[in-house]
Amino acid sequence: MTDSTIATLWRYPVKSMMGEELNASEITINGVLGDRVFACIDNENGNVVSAKNPKKWPDFFAYRAAFCEAPQAGSLPPVWITLADGTVVRSDDANINEVLSAALARSVSLKNLAPEKPNLEQYWPEYEGDSNEISNEAIAGDAPSGTFFDYAALHIITTSSIEKLQSLYPEGRFEMRRFRPNIVVDTQGQSGFVENDWVGKTIRIGDVRLQITDPCPRCVMPTLAQGDLPNDPAIFKNGIMHNKVLVPFAGKALPSIGVYAKVLTPGVIRRGAEIIIE
Numbered sequence: 001m002t003d004s005t006i007a008t009l010w011r012y013p014v015k016s017m018m019g020e021e022l023n024a025s026e027i028t029i030n031g032v033l034g035d036r037v038f039a040c041i042d043n044e045n046g047n048v049v050s051a052k053n054p055k056k057w058p059d060f061f062a063y064r065a066a067f068c069e070a071p072q073a074g075s076l077p078p079v080w081i082t083l084a085d086g087t088v089v090r091s092d093d094a095n096i097n098e099v100l101s102a103a104l105a106r107s108v109s110l111k112n113l114a115p116e117k118p119n120l121e122q123y124w125p126e127y128e129g130d131s132n133e134i135s136n137e138a139i140a141g142d143a144p145s146g147t148f149f150d151y152a153a154l155h156i157i158t159t160s161s162i163e164k165l166q167s168l169y170p171e172g173r174f175e176m177r178r179f180r181p182n183i184v185v186d187t188q189g190q191s192g193f194v195e196n197d198w199v200g201k202t203i204r205i206g207d208v209r210l211q212i213t214d215p216c217p218r219c220v221m222p223t224l225a226q227g228d229l230p231n232d233p234a235i236f237k238n239g240i241m242h243n244k245v246l247v248p249f250a251g252k253a254l255p256s257i258g259v260y261a262k263v264l265t266p267g268v269i270r271r272g273a274e275i276i277i278e
Helices: 096-104 159-168 194-198 234-238
Strands: 004-011 020-022 024-028 039-042 064-067 079-082 088-090 108-111 119-123 134-138 154-158 183-186 202-205 208-217 244-247 252-265 267-270 274-277
Touching (some): 004 024, 020 064, 088 096, 096 108, 154 159, 154 194, 154 208, 159 252, 194 208, 208 244, 208 267
Parallel strands (some): 154 183
Antiparallel strands (some): 004 020, 004 183, 004 274, 024 267, 039 108, 064 079, 079 088, 119 134, 154 252, 202 208, 202 274, 208 252
16 A cells, blocks of 8 residues: 555653654654653552553643653653643652652652553443452553553554544544554545554555554543543544454454554654555
8 A cells, every 4th residue: 555644653751641743753663762761650559650540540641741852762861741730840850759749649750661560550431330440451562671552662543543433423522632643644535444454464664664463452541631632431432432353462352443563674754754554
């Protein structure tokens, strides 16, 4: 396929915080350079802090993270973190853990290396009130050790998937921000969840080669409020639920939007670059 291009790129310096939209980026074995290099760790249980448990971390999507200067391979600069009240702090501030703990009303530590067996808590609204309402989930299953990715180092989504979701639920506001992708592909007139057919194939973007491994299963996160996007549970039931597909790493069909990828050949990619599916 030769009629698709990169629409935009995103990186999220701190896991589960809002991130940065990019025109270009180096793609490393760890995905977009600087992506999810920091995370907050819950000092009570050692879990990675995640917006996937909004009951415990209700305003985490109100926090934003951006590098103080453009990162370079092997030399990542500090990160500016904007708190929910607008206060701006730096990741290398001596009291950063105290500031974040006070803001989140829980004891946390900002880390740039994941625990040996990283886990996070996930809220399942369909089980609310039951003992399995909150589960403990292992992360970084197909990503390099020490990283904070949910599963793989790269997440890709197409414009046609967003358009399909919008057609299924016109009252909802479907924007890329809800799905936190790294690479947004403009599929230029194609329709439906086209990336479903990419699983098992290789994507080439110039010299960069990516292996598409799995669909990206969805949870409560795309329904949450962020910025001017409202909280909307119907995003899931009226939209995402319509794309239930087999997820190889889970061994079953799950509601999914977008796909995961691992990096086969690193390099630089830019907005507007042509996408080749091999």
